[in-house]
Amino acid sequence: MRTTLIDSPFSNLDSIARALRHVGAELEVSADPSVLAAARRIVLPGVGSFAAAIKWLEGSGVAAALRDAVASGASLLGVCLGHQLLFEESDEMGEWKGLGFCSGRIEKFGSGVRVPKIGWNRVELTDDPLFDGIPRGASFYFVHSYRAVVVDRAQQIATAEYGGVFNAAVRNGRVTGVQFHPEKSSTAGLRLLRNYCGGA
Amino acid sequence: MSETSRAVTARAFDVVPSIDILGGEVVRLFRGSYDHVTRYGSADEVVASWNAPAGTRIHVVDLEGARDGTFALTDLVARLARRYRLQVGGGIRCSDDVERAVAAGASRVVTGTMAVRDPLELRRAIERVGASRVVVALDLLEGEIRVAGWRSTHRADLDAVLLDLEAAGVEEILVTDVGRDGAMTGPAFDLYRDLGSRTSMRILASGGLARLDDVTMLARGGSACGVIVGRALQDRVFSFLEAIQAAARRPLPARVIPCLDVRGGRVVKGVRFQSIRDAGDVVECARRYEAEGADEIVLLDISATAEEREASRETVRRVADQLFVPLTVGGGVRSVDDFRRLLRAGADRVAMNSAAVEDPSLVERCAGEFGVQAVVVACDARRVSGGWEVMTRAGSATTGLDAVAWSRRAAELGAGEILLTSIDRDGTQTGFDCALTRAVTGETGIGVIASGGAGRFEHFHEAIESGGASAVLAASLFHDGIMSIGALKEYLDKSGVAVRSC
Numbered sequence: 225m226r227t228t229l230i231d232s233p234f235s236n237l238d239s240i241a242r243a244l245r246h247v248g249a250e251l252e253v254s255a256d257p258s259v260l261a262a263a264r265r266i267v268l269p270g271v272g273s274f275a276a277a278i279k280w281l282e283g284s285g286v287a288a289a290l291r292d293a294v295a296s297g298a299s300l301l302g303v304c305l306g307h308q309l310l311f312e313e314s315d316e317m318g319e320w321k322g323l324g325f326c327s328g329r330i331e332k333f334g335s336g337v338r339v340p341k342i343g344w345n346r347v348e349l350t351d352d353p354l355f356d357g358i359p360r361g362a363s364f365y366f367v368h369s370y371r372a373v374v375v376d377r378a379q380q381i382a383t384a385e386y387g388g389v390f391n392a393a394v395r396n397g398r399v400t401g402v403q404f405h406p407e408k409s410s411t412a413g414l415r416l417l418r419n420y421c422g423g424a
Numbered sequence: 425m426s427e428t429s430r431a432v433t434a435r436a437f438d439v440v441p442s443i444d445i446l447g448g449e450v451v452r453l454f455r456g457s458y459d460h461v462t463r464y465g466s467a468d469e470v471v472a473s474w475n476a477p478a479g480t481r482i483h484v485v486d487l488e489g490a491r492d493g494t495f496a497l498t499d500l501v502a503r504l505a506r507r508y509r510l511q512v513g514g515g516i517r518c519s520d521d522v523e524r525a526v527a528a529g530a531s532r533v534v535t536g537t538m539a540v541r542d543p544l545e546l547r548r549a550i551e552r553v554g555a556s557r558v559v560v561a562l563d564l565l566e567g568e569i570r571v572a573g574w575r576s577t578h579r580a581d582l583d584a585v586l587l588d589l590e591a592a593g594v595e596e597i598l599v600t601d602v603g604r605d606g607a608m609t610g611p612a613f614d615l616y617r618d619l620g621s622r623t624s625m626r627i628l629a630s631g632g633l634a635r636l637d638d639v640t641m642l643a644r645g646g647s648a649c650g651v652i653v654g655r656a657l658q659d660r661v662f663s664f665l666e667a668i669q670a671a672a673r674r675p676l677p678a679r680v681i682p683c684l685d686v687r688g689g690r691v692v693k694g695v696r697f698q699s700i701r702d703a704g705d706v707v708e709c710a711r712r713y714e715a716e717g718a719d720e721i722v723l724l725d726i727s728a729t730a731e732e733r734e735a736s737r738e739t740v741r742r743v744a745d746q747l748f749v750p751l752t753v754g755g756g757v758r759s760v761d762d763f764r765r766l767l768r769a770g771a772d773r774v775a776m777n778s779a780a781v782e783d784p785s786l787v788e789r790c791a792g793e794f795g796v797q798a799v800v801v802a803c804d805a806r807r808v809s810g811g812w813e814v815m816t817r818a819g820s821a822t823t824g825l826d827a828v829a830w831s832r833r834a835a836e837l838g839a840g841e842i843l844l845t846s847i848d849r850d851g852t853q854t855g856f857d858c859a860l861t862r863a864v865t866g867e868t869g870i871g872v873i874a875s876g877g878a879g880r881f882e883h884f885h886e887a888i889e890s891g892g893a894s895a896v897l898a899a900s901l902f903h904d905g906i907m908s909i910g911a912l913k914e915y916l917d918k919s920g921v922a923v924r925s926c
Contacts, residue, residue: 242745
């Protein structure tokens, strides 16, 4: 099955595309709402500010197309800011509504920890199929100043610790998100992308 | 009994809030003068404002007692002791005073002058109230013991005093670096590490605390069992809760970064991987380092011509295609456009050096355009009297800029991390300049990649533990096969530094 990577201007598109191709994904890159609405396996990348990204998603029709696709059973993986965009709201530079696929909000790390947090963080993984074959104590590469505060703990499929436990990955049905950068997390990250792409 | 067993089992780092009491009020004396007093309100109010949980250890100094030579806080101690564990000092001149303070409710009694000048009386006090209740305060100035309100030097060898205290049964010493007390210039990390290697007594650190990072660094360093926090709380630099969190903060794994010098698409210094046919191929080298456990790769473009620079960008593209750990690229970045071209070529982060010094607004513009996480400011520093000077143009040009001040400014302008190279140590393999690293980590609050001088495993450990570096970088040490990244990470892991396992 083809994997559709959303051609977002607020992302490190090339890095994710390279990693997806590396794990053997048959890749389609598009920001066309009609293409996205029909896509079955979608990756939403993202780097930068929540506000700019959500304005683009809503304004371009991509958000509506994603809602259609998910409603008709497509799977979706949000990465980094793409992960944060899956939630209901964010307080990054104002109050913003997110895509609302997962329950919770995006908040800045508390005082007393260095932000932006740049580095590898050990992640506590659950048995989610996204993590098949990845060692339980694996580390992933993170770059972020905000994190998701998840309302429904059942949706939290991985956590990490940075001045307290925070959400590292989320799942609600076929919608998943990872706060870290699998495309920069060496073997563990590539395995996750391979898992998402159906072991391609 | 319960007190003793807690002291033995509790290994957690203790954050001990502190109040100086004069006339029932929390005060601070300006340079020890009773004529210049800053008042912070009643002891009960100040303590309540910390929201510290019951059982928190609190350090109470009786300034009246210290002045008049008699312990005068019986009522206050009795009241606060209902909720907290009190450690009381000031005016404790003999074992009778120690016993009176304990009778009033103190869990611990702090004595300085008496302990150092009258070892017999110290032993008597320990016999009367138990070793777990007596803390000996050592005020040190440039390695010498100060007594009687810091005014005189006690002429005794420090090692001899430590041995005497141990022999008397003392379990914990409260060590203040007098030169730093109240100055908020950062704790005396070196002093605590040095003392930790000379005595088995627990060391409670005091003096110089300026920021939350200091608490984290002390807790992580392992030499001190806790820290006294006074002025920083009273002046609301941070809260007690924040200090507790900072002490418990687990660091992100320290990153190990090999640096490849690239010119026109080729690695400049040979990399000795036996299995690689063409040791000059950047892609092969980078991939090999990733496989060995490198947490990030830095490519430094030292091209001299436009053609070479274009070739280097093509190299970045080829490396990015095959590399799945972060890639930082530096060298020759003079504009937002240069920055963008490297990101487009596949760099995750871009390091700026001379151009940022010449035009600091470049840092701000790049951070605004690409985000602070993408911006690395490389600072080459050379030791000068009283500090370090920023050097540019590959270390050939002086700037007159203070390296610590410049790093702080770069962080304010939007640098996500500082790549800090000691020009003096670079290539010497005599160890990183940890004082430089520490000065910058303490001042900026952002991550520092320590560079220049690595020669042995211990050097990396020092840069992380004493210097506070988030990452450590080396070049020829790895390229020449003197040290493998895998072996280094194994060493760091065994010596208690969190690293990413692969």
